[in-house]
Amino acid sequence: MGNLFSRSNGYSPDTDFIVKVKTGDKKGAGTDANVKIAFVTPNGNISQDFTLDVLWRDDFEAGSMDDFEIKKLPNFGHVSEIELWRDQYGAFDAWYVEWVSVTNHQNGDYSIFPIHRWVPANKRLRIKEFDAHLPQDSGDANVRKEELEEKRKVYETTVKLDGWLPQVKELPSDETFSNAYKWDLVSLKLKLKVHMTFNDFTHPVWDSYDEIHTIYNEKLTLPPSSAVWKTDETFGDQRLNHCNPTQIRLCKGIPEKFAVTEEMLLPLLEGLTLQEALDAKRLYILDYAVLKDLECANNRIVCAPFGLFFVNGEKKLVPVAIQLFQDPGEDNPVFLPTDNENTWLIAKLWFNNADASFHQSCTHLGYTHLIMEPICLGTHRSLSPSHPIFRLLAPHFLYLMAINSRGLELLISPGGWVDKCMTLGCKGMFSLIVRQLKNWRMDVQGTLPKDLEERGVADPEALPNYHYRDDALLIYKAIRNYVADVVVGFYDSADKIKADHELQEWARVLSAPVSEGGIGVPGVHGGGKFQSAEELTNFCTSVIFMGSVGHAAANFSQYDDYGFPPNYPAFLSGNPIRDKHERTEEDMRKLLPSKEVTMDTMLITRLLSMKATQPLGNFEVQYLFDENSEKAAEKFRRELYEVGKIIDQRNKTRAVPYTYLHPDEIPNSISI
Numbered sequence: 173m174g175n176l177f178s179r180s181n182g183y184s185p186d187t188d189f190i191v192k193v194k195t196g197d198k199k200g201a202g203t204d205a206n207v208k209i210a211f212v213t214p215n216g217n218i219s220q221d222f223t224l225d226v227l228w229r230d231d232f233e234a235g236s237m238d239d240f241e242i243k244k245l246p247n248f249g250h251v252s253e254i255e256l257w258r259d260q261y262g263a264f265d266a267w268y269v270e271w272v273s274v275t276n277h278q279n280g281d282y283s284i285f286p287i288h289r290w291v292p293a294n295k296r297l298r299i300k301e302f303d304a305h306l307p308q309d310s311g312d313a314n315v316r317k318e319e320l321e322e323k324r325k326v327y328e329t330t331v332k333l334d335g336w337l338p339q340v341k342e343l344p345s346d347e348t349f350s351n352a353y354k355w356d357l358v359s360l361k362l363k364l365k366v367h368m369t370f371n372d373f374t375h376p377v378w379d380s381y382d383e384i385h386t387i388y389n390e391k392l393t394l395p396p397s398s399a400v401w402k403t404d405e406t407f408g409d410q411r412l413n414h415c416n417p418t419q420i421r422l423c424k425g426i427p428e429k430f431a432v433t434e435e436m437l438l439p440l441l442e443g444l445t446l447q448e449a450l451d452a453k454r455l456y457i458l459d460y461a462v463l464k465d466l467e468c469a470n471n472r473i474v475c476a477p478f479g480l481f482f483v484n485g486e487k488k489l490v491p492v493a494i495q496l497f498q499d500p501g502e503d504n505p506v507f508l509p510t511d512n513e514n515t516w517l518i519a520k521l522w523f524n525n526a527d528a529s530f531h532q533s534c535t536h537l538g539y540t541h542l543i544m545e546p547i548c549l550g551t552h553r554s555l556s557p558s559h560p561i562f563r564l565l566a567p568h569f570l571y572l573m574a575i576n577s578r579g580l581e582l583l584i585s586p587g588g589w590v591d592k593c594m595t596l597g598c599k600g601m602f603s604l605i606v607r608q609l610k611n612w613r614m615d616v617q618g619t620l621p622k623d624l625e626e627r628g629v630a631d632p633e634a635l636p637n638y639h640y641r642d643d644a645l646l647i648y649k650a651i652r653n654y655v656a657d658v659v660v661g662f663y664d665s666a667d668k669i670k671a672d673h674e675l676q677e678w679a680r681v682l683s684a685p686v687s688e689g690g691i692g693v694p695g696v697h698g699g700g701k702f703q704s705a706e707e708l709t710n711f712c713t714s715v716i717f718m719g720s721v722g723h724a725a726a727n728f729s730q731y732d733d734y735g736f737p738p739n740y741p742a743f744l745s746g747n748p749i750r751d752k753h754e755r756t757e758e759d760m761r762k763l764l765p766s767k768e769v770t771m772d773t774m775l776i777t778r779l780l781s782m783k784a785t786q787p788l789g790n791f792e793v794q795y796l797f798d799e800n801s802e803k804a805a806e807k808f809r810r811e812l813y814e815v816g817k818i819i820d821q822r823n824k825t826r827a828v829p830y831t832y833l834h835p836d837e838i839p840n841s842i843s844i
Contacts, residue, residue, distance in 0.1 A: 183241055183277060184241060184243070186243055187241040187242065187243055187277045188242055188243055188244070188245040188246055188248070188276070188277055188278060189211070189241075189242035189245060189248075189251075189274055189275065189276055189277060190239055190240070190241060190242070190274070190275045190277050191209060191222075191224060191239065191240045191241075191242060191272065191273070191274055192237060192238070192239045192240075192272065192273045192275075193207075193224065193231075193232065193237065193238050193239075193240070193269065193271075193272050194236075194237045194269070194270040194271050194272075195232050195233060195234055195235065195236050195237075195238070195267070195268065195269060195270065196234065196235070196268040196269065196270045196288075197234055197235035197270075197350040198234060198268050198345075198346065198348070198350055199234075199345065199348055199350075200234070200264070200266055200268075200345070201234040201235070201266075201267065201268035202232050202233040202234040202236070202264065202267070203232045203258060203262070203264060203265055203266060203267035204232075204261060204262025204263065204264050204265060205258040205259050205260060205261045205262055205265040205267060205293070206223060206225070206258060206259045206261050207223070207224045207225070207231075207232065207256070207257075207258045207267070207291075208221045208222060208223050208224065208256075208257055208258070209221070209222050209224055209254055209255065209256050209272070210222065210254065210255040210296075211245070211248060211251045211253075211254060211274065212251065212252060212253035212254065212255065212298075213248065213249040213250060213251065213252060214249075214250060214252045215249075217248075217249065218255075219245055219248060220245075222240075222242050224238075224240045225240070226238070226240065232267060234268075235350075241277075246278070248276075250281055250283065251274045251276075251281075251283045251301075252283065252300065252301050253285075253298060253299065253300050253301065254272060254274065254285050254298070254299055255296045255297065255298050255299075256269070256272065256287070256291060256296070256297045256299065257291065257292075257293075257294065257295060257296045257297060258291055258293060258294075259293060259294060260293045260294065265293060266290060267290065267291045268289070268290050268291075268346075269287040269288075269289065269291055270286075270287060270288060270793065271284060271285060271286045271287055271288075271794075271797075272284075272285045272287060272299075273285070283301050284301065284302065284797045285299045285300075285301060285302075285303060286299075286302065286303045286304070286563070286794075286795060286796075286797055287299060287303070288557055288566075288793075288795065289557060298312070298315075300558075302796075302797050302798040303557075303558050304558065304559075304560040304563050304662070304796060304797075304798055304801070305558055305559075305560070306559070306560070306662060306663075306668065306672050306674075306675075307556065307559070307672060307673060307674045308668075308671050308672060308673075310558060316556040316558065316674070319556055319557060320553070320554070320556060320674075323552050323553060323557075324553050326344045326346075326552075327340060327344060327549055327552040327553050328340070328341040328342070329341060329546075329549055329553075329686075329691075331686060333542075333602055333605070333606065334606070335606035335609070336542065336602075336605060336606055336609065337542070337543070337545075337546040337609075337686075337691055337692055337693065338546050338549060338686055338691055338692075339542075339545050339546065339549070339576070340545065340549055340573055340577075343573055343574065343577045344573070347571075347572075347573040347574050348574050349571060349574050375767075376766045376767055376768065377764070377766060377767065378761060378764045378767060378770070379761075380757075380761060381738060381757075381760070381761065381764070384736070384737065384738075384764075384770065385398065387770075387771070387774075392735075392774055392775075392778060394736065395731065395732045395733075395735040395736045395739065396732065396828075397732060397733065397735075397736050397739040397740070398736040398739065401736065401738050401739035402517060404490040404491055404509060405488050405490060406739075407490070407491050407520050407524075408481055408488060408489035408490045408491060409488075409489065409637075409828070410524070410527075410733070410740065411456075411458065411479075411481060411489060412489060412635075412637065412638045412639065412640060412641075413637075413638070413639045413640055413828075413830050414729050414732070414733050414740070415531055415535070415536070415725070415726055415727070415729045415730055415733045415734075415740075416527055416528075416530065416531035416535050416726070417638075417640035417641075417725060418535055418617075418623065418640075418725075419458055419527075419530065419535070420456050420457075420458060420481070420489075420627070420629060420635075421456060421457060421458070421627035421628055421629060422453060422455075422456055422457075422627065422628025422629060422634075422635075423450060423455040423456055423457040423480065424450065424628070425450065426446070426480075427457075427459060427478065429478075429498050429499060429500060430457075430459075430478040430480070430493075430495055430500075430506075431495060431500035431504075431505075431506050432478075432480060432493045432495070432506050434446040436493065436506060436508055437449075437480075437492055437493065439510060440482065440492040440493075440508070440509060440510070441454075441482060441492070442484060442485055449482065452634075453483075453628075453631065453634035453635070454482055454483045454634070455480060455481070455482055455483075456480075456481045456482075456483070456489065456629070456635065457478065457479065457480055457481070458477075458478070458479040458481075458527070459478050460475070460476050460477050460478075460526050460527070460530060461476060461498055462476075462530070462604065462607050462608055462611065463475065463476035463477075463526055463529065463530065463604065464476040464497075464498050466596060466600050466603060466604060466607075467599060467600060467603065468595055468596045468597055468599070468600040469591050469595075469596065469597020469598065469599060469600060470597065472595050472596070472597070473595075473747055473748060474525065474526055474529050474595050474596050474600065475496040475497060475522050475523065475525065475526040475748050476496075476497055476498050476526065477494060477495060477496045477497070477522070477523045477526050478493075478494070478495045478498075479491060479493070479494050479523055480492050480493040480494075483634070483635060483636070487636040487637060488637065489635070489637070490509075491509065491520065492508070492509065493506050493507070493508055494506070494507045494508075494519045494520065494523050495507070496519065496522050496523065496526075496748050496749070497748075503750040503751070504750065505750075505751060505752050507519035507752065511752055512752070512753075512754040512755060514754070514755035514756060514757065514759065514760060515749070515752055515753065515754060515755045517755075517760065518749055518755055518759065518760060518763065519749065521738065521741055521744060521760070521763060522744065522748045522749065524739075524740050524741060525595055525741050525742070525743075525744045527740075528594070528733075528734070528740055528741065528742045529594065529595060529596045529600070529601075529604065529742075530604070530608075531726065532590070532594060532601065532742070533596070533600075533601045533602075533604040533605050533608070534604065534605060534608045535726045536723075536726040536727060537584070537601070537605065538605040538608060538609070539612065539617070539618070539718065539722065539726075540718055540719065540722050540723040540726060540727070540842055541572070541575070541576050541579070541723075541842055542576070542605065543618070543693070543718065544569070544572055544715070544718060544719050544842060545572060545573060545576055546691040546692075546693060547682065547691070547693060547715055548569040548572055548573065549691065550678060550681045550682045550690075550691045550693075551565055551569070551678065553681060554674060554677045554678035554681050555674050555675070555678055556674060559674055559675075560658070560661075560662045560796065560801075561659075561662075561675065561678075561708070561712065562795075563795035563796045563801075564655065564658050564659075564712060564795070564796060564801075565712060565715060565716070566793070566795045567791040567792065567793060567794075567795060567840050567841065568715065568716050568719040568720060568840055568841045569719070569841060570785070570792055570793065570840065570841040570843065571785075571841060571842070571843040572719070572841055572842045572843070574843075575842060575843055575844060576842075583776065584598055584601065585598065586598060589772065589776050592769060592772060593742055593743055593765070593769050593772050593773045593776070594742045594743055595742065595743050595744060609694065612694060612695075613694045613695025614693055614694060614695040614696050614697065614711070614714060615695040615696070615697050615710070615714075616695060618695070618714045618718060619697075619710065619713075619714045620644055620645065620648045620714075620717060621645070621648070624641055624645075629641060637826075637827075639822070639826065639830035639833075640725055640830070640832075640833065642822070643815075643819050643822070643830060643833040643834075644721055644725065644833055646815045646818060646819070647717075647721050647788070647812070647815055647833060647835065647838070648713070648717055648721070650808060650811040650812055650815055651713050651716050651717055651720075651721075651808075652709065652710075652713040653807070653808070653811060654789075654804055654805070654807070654808035654811075655709050655712045655713045655716065656705070656709045657800070657801075657803070657804035657807065658796065658800070658801050658804050659705050659708055659709050659712070660705055661798070661800035661801060661804070663705050663708070666703065666704050666705070669702050669703065669704065669705065669708060670703065675702055675708070676701060676702065679696065679698055679700055679701050679702045680700050680701070682696045682700075683696045683699060683700035684700065696711060697710045697711040697714070698711065719840075719841050719842055720788050720838050720839060720840055720841065721788075721833060721838055723839075723842045724832055724833060724837065724838040724839065725832055725833060727780060727781070727844070728781050728783065728832050728837065729781070729832050730777040730780050730781045731774070731777045731778045731780075731781040732781070733777075734773055734774075734777040735773075735774050735777055735778065737764060737765060737770050737773060738760075738764070741763075741765070742773055743765040743769055743773070744763045744764075744765070745762060745763055745764065745765060745766075746762060746763060779844075780844060782844060783837070783839060783844070784843070784844070785839040785840060785841065785843050786839070786840065787812075787835060787836050787837065787838060787839065787840075788812060788835050788838040788839065788840055789805065789808050789809045789812050789835070789840075790809070790840075791805075791840060792840065812835040813835070815835055816834055816835045816836060819831075819833070819834050819835075820834075
């Protein structure tokens with residue numbers, strides 16, 4: 173018989189327990205089935221079955237929270253486990269439950285039972301308090317094994333991009349956008365397009381750079397870069413604090429193929445010799461050899477440039493030399509700031525076009541979206557939903573596969589946005605991603621402190637005004653502290669880590685090549701075995717950082733960078749310059765993409781720069797409820813709040829505030 177009560181009158185005095193049920197916010201999560209629950213005490217005492225039902229109320233709707241009174245169960249004791257099940261009544265009987273809580277109405281004793289599962293029909297699902305247990309401590313080995321076997325069927329892997337890591341074969345229903353959160357890229361783009369003030373494409377090319385200014389409005393605002401895009405200071409700052417801030421590195425010597433000479437640099441190094449500038453750590457370099465001979469869409473050409481940068485007396489990073497291709501020669505000169513103004517500016521445009529190609533392919537797509545998906549897959553296939561590390565990482569996988577599926581389908585498909593609006597096109601983009609995988613390791617480029625050290629850019633005295641580095645380090649430390657607190661809470665000895673067969677299988681799957689049933693992520697901490705809490709902490713920190721901070725840095729400045737095409741051109745018309753002859757503004761105008769491509773670039777980068785999820789640490793879905801983990805999460809939020817105050821203070825003295833890595837601006841996961 174159901175436990176019926178009137179919400180308007182509150183709880184009855186003779187109520188013994190209050191049960192609250194949070195139905196998940198997923199498509200089809202609600203149920204019309206009859207639901208029952210039973211309680212279990214620590215000594216194994218099991219209650220009778222209770223039906224959860226309130227008369228005249230539609231219980232268990234998707235995204236809803238319902239509460240129920242349990243009567244005639246006095247002095248039962250602490251509820252340490254529950255059994256939950258349903259029948260197959262109704263047209264919509266499937267049911268996804270986020271959590272269940274049980275409160276003793278007489279003494280306030282409280283228990284929480286995270287579920288995060290579809291409740292099967294006519295099968296009693298038994299859940300322990302907190303539901304975060306190591307496999308060796310859980311006592312339900314068969315249940316966990318069965319769950320993982322089912323998940324492996326759902327989270328099947330396939331290699332969609334030859335030479336890259338596996339992706340999900342078919343998007344599982346659990347990974348689709350929730351009812352409350354939906355990214356419809358097509359409709360959002362149409363809504364933005366309505367606000368465009370310029371839609372006349374009868375004359376498809378721009379008459380001048382000034383004409384571009386006429387298309388902006390209150391919805392598609394003119395990016396600040398439009399006023400300063402020509403300056404060398406802006407060009408240098410793009411290497412440090414815009415959408416591709418992770419490629420600049422200390423120059424320890426001029427590469428053999430970079431035909432720059434001391435004589436060329438003499439007027440540009442403020443009285444220093446080349447060796448003195450190198451010794452003082454004032455020269456920095458980008459070498460895009462990975463772009464050499466990259467086959468692009470429609471026979472377009474992307475450069476494979478060198479760029480040399482100097483920290484001047486004003487502590488600003490400025491360019492001092494650009495070579496657009498790898499092999500020196502008469503048709504591949506070194507361009508200098510002392511060249512003709514327009515010639516130098518065009519050289520910078522072609523360099524930025526190459527940088528943008530790398531940014532979208534590798535920094536953004538490859539090393540956030542496409543590296544996180546196989547890690548997410550390996551996690552689902554190896555760790556039980558009850559595993560604490562699964563629960564730690566789950567908030568940072570939210571909507572990842574959904575946006576990857578939608579983005580690849582709409583943006584990175586033949587004839588799609590990348591083919592139309594980027595010089596390299598889809599074919600070039602995918603080839604570049606595969607090439608760059610050989611140059612990337614999770615424990616180096618995927619781990620912020622190691623990455624900064626490897627690139628030689630960790631010293632703020634040598635390389636000042638590197639706001640990405642300075643702000644990212646604060647957040648990395650906060651994430652690592654949080655992860656360490658959670659990890660140590662479950663693994664108070666190395667023996668527990670070594671004895672955790674799910675964890676070790678996870679490490680193996682992440683590291684092993686596809687041919688051995690693995691995911692093949694290069695450089696996983698521990699090399700295929702987690703031996704210590706430190707190794708596990710470092711790996712989980714890198715995963716959370718990449719899915720939150722790394723993506724935020726690469727993604728949310730896109731409109732500011734690409735929204736005014738000359739500032740950071742994804743597409744340039746014609747061919748790169750091969751000599752140092754004087755150029756005119758008309759030569760520069762001819763490089764501009766068509767009006768249609770310009771509009772499309774503005775719309776998509778504006779759309780991709782939008783945020784709709786909660787900021788880091790404020791999880792959309794809570795997975796960990798044990799006391800230690802909740803304290804760690806609360807401490808994490810306090811640390812992030814303090815980090816935000818530090819960044820706010822820093823921005824007061826920065827020439828241009830850097831807001832992309834303010835904790836309030838960083839989502840928990842990749843959802844756009």
